[in-house]
Amino acid sequence: MDLNKSLQSFIDEIASSSPTPGGGSVSAFCGVLGCSLGLMVCALTIGKKKYENVQEEILSIKNNLESYKNSFLELYDSDSKAFDEVMDAFKLPKETEEQKRLRTETIEKATVKATEVPIKVIETCKNVLKDLVRLSEIGNQNSLSDAGVAIQLIKTCAEGAMLNVMINTKSLNDRDRAMNLVLNAAQILTEIDKISDEALNSIKKKLEL
DSSP states (O other): OOSSSSSSHHHHHHHSSOSSSSSHHHHHHHHHHHHHHHHHHTTTTTTTGGGGGGHHHHHHHHHHHHHHHHHHHHHHHHHHHHHHHHHHHSSSSOOSSSHHHHHHHHHHHHHHHHHHHHHHHHHHHHHHHHHHHHHEEEEEGGGGGHHHHHHHHHHHHHHHHHEEEEEEHTTTTTHHHHHHHHHHHHHHHHHHHHHHHHHHHHHHHHHHO
């Protein structure tokens, strides 16, 4: 992802007729935003006397979120590149039987690779979520709603990535492999939904009038 682009340029690129960046990249960017909001909550907690007993843990969470944010930025790029590789595979010649065989194999390999990227996004979401939930518990409670939005963004990130896993595996010829990829991703997503829903419900209760 080119961080030197303006926000307007970024939005226009997504809204254009170009298939990349698409839903997979946007899902990964939700992860970037979720981590960034978490980092804001950390910044609003660090150095506060009221939270001096959790400073060491907050600093640890901050370091983790910085790392996860960079991972999501890399996955943003990886998603677009993987999609482009699939499209390039479809452009391979198919005049002879050998060319057809090679084209089919290349498409299959590229599609598997394109599926592994959103699975990595989902796995990263699970790791991030643990820190964000803990942050919502011990971080600056004046920013509790921000921690909640961060958790919601990570949940959205994971669910968006799952949609990409599903659409990619739908076209795989190896149905056993496709099913394994979907089931593994779905298992992680189930954990993410459970953890995030519980955390969000807890936050909403704290914010009730």
